[in-house]
Amino acid sequence: xxxxxxxxxxxxxxxxxxxxxxxxxxxxxxxxxxxxxxxxxxxxxxxxxxxxxxxxxxxxxxxxxxxxxxxxxxxxxxxxxxxxxxxxxxxxxxxxxxxxxxxxxxxxxxxxxxxxxxxx
Numbered sequence: 001x002x003x004x005x006x007x008x009x010x011x012x013x014x015x016x017x018x019x020x021x022x023x024x025x026x027x028x029x030x031x032x033x034x035x036x037x038x039x040x041x042x043x044x045x046x047x048x049x050x051x052x053x054x055x056x057x058x059x060x061x062x063x064x065x066x067x068x069x070x071x072x073x074x075x076x077x078x079x080x081x082x083x084x085x086x087x088x089x090x091x092x093x094x095x096x097x098x099x100x101x102x103x104x105x106x107x108x109x110x111x112x113x114x115x116x117x118x119x120x
Contacts, residue, residue: 041049053063084092102110 049060049064053060056063058066
């Protein structure tokens with residue numbers, strides 16, 4: 001059985017002073033911070049996730065994190081992007097290019113807005 005030979009405490013080299021290393025600007029943005037998310041799932045779903053992760057050659061945590069991120073991006077995109085048919089796009093564009101005349105209700109709303117802003 002081999003043992004590492006340990007120097008007596010007095011013979012050890014004194015600890016070198018730590019010099020601050022040059023830090024690139026990118027370093028701050030690449031710092032890894034994590035947060036924990038837990039979910040209770042049934043055994044069938046766990047087995048399915050395990051199988052899917054294995055098929056992609058990834059750990060379950062990596063697979064689930066990636067799938068959650070993709071789902072979140074799709075949800076946010078769907079909430080912020082308005083998709084119009086070709087006919088609706090033409091109607092929208094023509095309304096921007098040649099807007100209809102203001103109705104009496106719109107005229108009253110603008111007048112009320114003008115009055116409210118004048119009071120402030």
